[in-house]
Amino acid sequence: MTKDQRPTIYMDKIQGKYKVVSNSKLCDRFWRLEFSAPSIEKHTKPGQFVHIRVNDGLEPFFRRPFSVYRAKKNTEVFYEVVGPGTQIMSEYKKGDVIDVIGPVGSAFKMPRKTTKQIVMIAGGIGIAPFLPLTDVLRKKRKDLEMILLYGGRTKGHVYPMKEFKENGVKAHVATDDGSVGIKGRVSKLFNKINCDPKTTQLYTCGPHPMMHAVQDFAKKHNLKGEAACEEVMACALGACLGCAIQTTEGYKTVCYEGPVFDLAQIIF
Amino acid sequence: MNLSIKIGNAKFDNPVTVASGTFGHAEKYFNLGEVKKLGAITPKTVTYRPQEGNPPVRIVETPSGMLNAIGIENPGIDAFIETKLPAFQKTGVPLIISILGYSPKEFADMAKKLNGQKNVKAIELNLSCPNLKQKSLVAQDAQATAEVVRAVKKQTKIPVLAKLAPNVTDIVAIARAAERAGADGISMINTFQAMVIDTKTRKSKLGNFTGGLSGPAIRPVGVKMVYDVAQKVKIPIVAMGGIATANDALEYLIAGATMVAVGTYNFVDPQAPVAVLEGIKKYMRAQKINDIRKLIGSVNK
Numbered sequence: 001m002t003k004d005q006r007p008t009i010y011m012d013k014i015q016g017k018y019k020v021v022s023n024s025k026l027c028d029r030f031w032r033l034e035f036s037a038p039s040i041e042k043h044t045k046p047g048q049f050v051h052i053r054v055n056d057g058l059e060p061f062f063r064r065p066f067s068v069y070r071a072k073k074n075t076e077v078f079y080e081v082v083g084p085g086t087q088i089m090s091e092y093k094k095g096d097v098i099d100v101i102g103p104v105g106s107a108f109k110m111p112r113k114t115t116k117q118i119v120m121i122a123g124g125i126g127i128a129p130f131l132p133l134t135d136v137l138r139k140k141r142k143d144l145e146m147i148l149l150y151g152g153r154t155k156g157h158v159y160p161m162k163e164f165k166e167n168g169v170k171a172h173v174a175t176d177d178g179s180v181g182i183k184g185r186v187s188k189l190f191n192k193i194n195c196d197p198k199t200t201q202l203y204t205c206g207p208h209p210m211m212h213a214v215q216d217f218a219k220k221h222n223l224k225g226e227a228a229c230e231e232v233m234a235c236a237l238g239a240c241l242g243c244a245i246q247t248t249e250g251y252k253t254v255c256y257e258g259p260v261f262d263l264a265q266i267i268f
Numbered sequence: 269m270n271l272s273i274k275i276g277n278a279k280f281d282n283p284v285t286v287a288s289g290t291f292g293h294a295e296k297y298f299n300l301g302e303v304k305k306l307g308a309i310t311p312k313t314v315t316y317r318p319q320e321g322n323p324p325v326r327i328v329e330t331p332s333g334m335l336n337a338i339g340i341e342n343p344g345i346d347a348f349i350e351t352k353l354p355a356f357q358k359t360g361v362p363l364i365i366s367i368l369g370y371s372p373k374e375f376a377d378m379a380k381k382l383n384g385q386k387n388v389k390a391i392e393l394n395l396s397c398p399n400l401k402q403k404s405l406v407a408q409d410a411q412a413t414a415e416v417v418r419a420v421k422k423q424t425k426i427p428v429l430a431k432l433a434p435n436v437t438d439i440v441a442i443a444r445a446a447e448r449a450g451a452d453g454i455s456m457i458n459t460f461q462a463m464v465i466d467t468k469t470r471k472s473k474l475g476n477f478t479g480g481l482s483g484p485a486i487r488p489v490g491v492k493m494v495y496d497v498a499q500k501v502k503i504p505i506v507a508m509g510g511i512a513t514a515n516d517a518l519e520y521l522i523a524g525a526t527m528v529a530v531g532t533y534n535f536v537d538p539q540a541p542v543a544v545l546e547g548i549k550k551y552m553r554a555q556k557i558n559d560i561r562k563l564i565g566s567v568n569k
């Protein structure tokens with residue numbers, strides 16, 4: 001979609017105060033926050049994100065953006081504790097009220113009719129936006145083969161991919177130290193990709209070097225793909241122009257024109 | 269209760285607006301029924317020609333605030349008038365259009381293009397953007413400030429606001445120069461030049477190397493500057509700098525501001541401008557003040 005066809009944002013609906021339903025540690029550094037936000041559950045498309053005000057006061061000052069990990073009965077966010085904001089989040093208790101903007105941003109495009117294999121290539125916490133994608137595709141496109149190529153640092157960083165498996169996704173793992181799956185970078189798993197431009201669709205989210213490798217691979221084999229990007233954000237509503245990244249069409253805002261972009265468009 | 273105020277011959281129903289660059293460039297917030305309640309909308313600064321802005325990273329969080337180095341990314345005045353302005357006009361809310369030229373003539377030419385545009389109630393001259401790699405800012409020089417104001421005033425009857433920079437020895441001198449040159453009001457303050465260093469890489473955290481500091485961290489400095497200027501100029505002041513709550517806005521009004529703008533805090537709470545307006549009303553009711561003009565500059569000494 002081009003900029004002007006984007007749905008308009010209905011502010012009264014996209015900012016709300018919601019109750020925490022649960023907040024639990026999954027493994028090593030990964031946490032999962034669940035809150036009840038009917039309008040987010042109703043409107044979210046896979047790839048979109050929420051912007052959470054982690055604290056009432058002025059520290060930390062910005063809200064923090066998180067992909068919607070699941071929007072079914074409740075809204076779920078899958079997060080890694082990396083700094084003060086996510087530290088505060090990890091202390092949320094059931095019943096706490098949080099101020100959330102969302103859903104915002106662009107969504108993944110659904111695969112074409114001719115698509116037979118979809119390949120999700122994720123590094124670390126970059127796995128988060130893909131669960132809702134498989135939630136949707138599992139129902140809509142029973143014929144699809146869905147594979148996940150996942151790279152993590154070590155065992156503690158590998159999320160048990162139970163829900164992905166329940167959605168019929170075949171997962172392949174690579175870790176830097178070989179403690180799970182094969183040893184090495186996620187690019188070592190690219191041999192699982194069926195390199196047919198007509199029938200294969202790529203999706204990627206993770207660190208820039210990884211997405212760059214996916215872009216190179218896609219270009220070489222003429223495959224179509226989409227990338228979910230990250231940038232530090234202030235407003236998450238396309239207002240401040242602070243989250244710009246470089247693309248072949250000039251600067252674009254990750255929060256409004258993204259976070260999902262055509263993979264070929266991004267200049268890493 | 270009277271909340272309406274005037275800048276030059278332009279009347280605004282209430283004194284609350286948004287600071288340029290913090291309220292989007294397009295229709296993004298316009299469905300907010302509440303936008304209609306604002307006294308004015310001030311869109312992001314436009315330049316004569318399109319500008320693509322600075323390379324990322326463009327923003328960084330700081331204690332109670334942020335640095336930005338956006339670099340006035342905008343489509344240029346012609347495209348702005350054609351593609352963006354109509355949506356702003358459609359809201360029915362009075363508009364304060366912020367412009368930035370690289371010479372007095374560019375400023376004047378842009379002002380001319382705004383003549384006759386529906387709902388454009390004031391023109392704000394951005395004399396103070398710190399992110400454009402200029403050697404110095406117009407607003408750091410009294411004479412240069414006066415020159416731009418005079419050039420613009422010759423081309424338009426729309427009230428003109430001069431937006432000043434806080435990075436000066438004596439902001440009162442600049443404000444007075446703008447007033448003498450015919451400005452109808454002063455907007456203040458723009459951001460403070462600032463930088464944040466990543467100690468791991470020993471690099472600046474911003475693509476542009478330096479940026480401008482804004483947010484609640486700068487508010488007390490802004491209040492003092494507004495107070496100082498209000499003592500010495502007669503034209504109204506549109507105050508911004510760290511306003512988050514009605515109480516913050518009231519400080520500025522009491523210090524002498526006629527209008528107040530919510531800036532950076534929009535990013536934390538996009539509904540803040542309306543909350544500020546409601547809070548001002550509540551305060552006036554509680555204090556039995558029936559006219560906002562009785563509040564303006566009412567600081568007790």
Ligand SMILES: Cc1cc2nc3c(=O)[nH]c(=O)nc-3n(C[C@H](O)[C@H](O)[C@H](O)COP(=O)(O)OP(=O)(O)OC[C@H]3O[C@@H](n4cnc5c(N)ncnc54)[C@H](O)[C@@H]3O)c2cc1C
Nearest residue numbers: 064065066067078079080083084085086128230231232259
């Ligand atoms: C669209 C989008 C979706 C995201 N989805 C998820 C998600 O599903 N799960 C998750 O754990 N994280 C996600 N992130 C990243 C998450 O927002 C940051 O990890 C978080 O803001 C860090 O906050 P903090 O205060 O804990 O750490 P900070 O001290 O603020 O940052 C710690 C480190 O994270 C980096 N960082 C900070 N903010 C961002 C940001 N907005 N984007 C990228 N890096 C950042 C900093 O540069 C620093 O290196 C997403 C980011 C974006 C832009």
Ligand SMILES: Cc1cc2nc3c(=O)[nH]c(=O)nc-3n(C[C@H](O)[C@H](O)[C@H](O)COP(=O)(O)O)c2cc1C
Nearest residue numbers: 287288289313336457458482483509510511531532
């Ligand atoms: C992201 C961002 C972009 C800004 N862009 C502009 C701009 O285009 N023109 C302008 O005159 N001021 C701009 N400003 C400055 C604000 O309008 C305001 O003067 C300043 O931030 C102080 O107010 P605040 O602390 O409430 O934000 C910008 C500020 C921020 C944070």
Ligand code: FES
Nearest residue numbers: 236238241243255
């Ligand atoms: S975060 Fe403000 S435009 Fe994207």
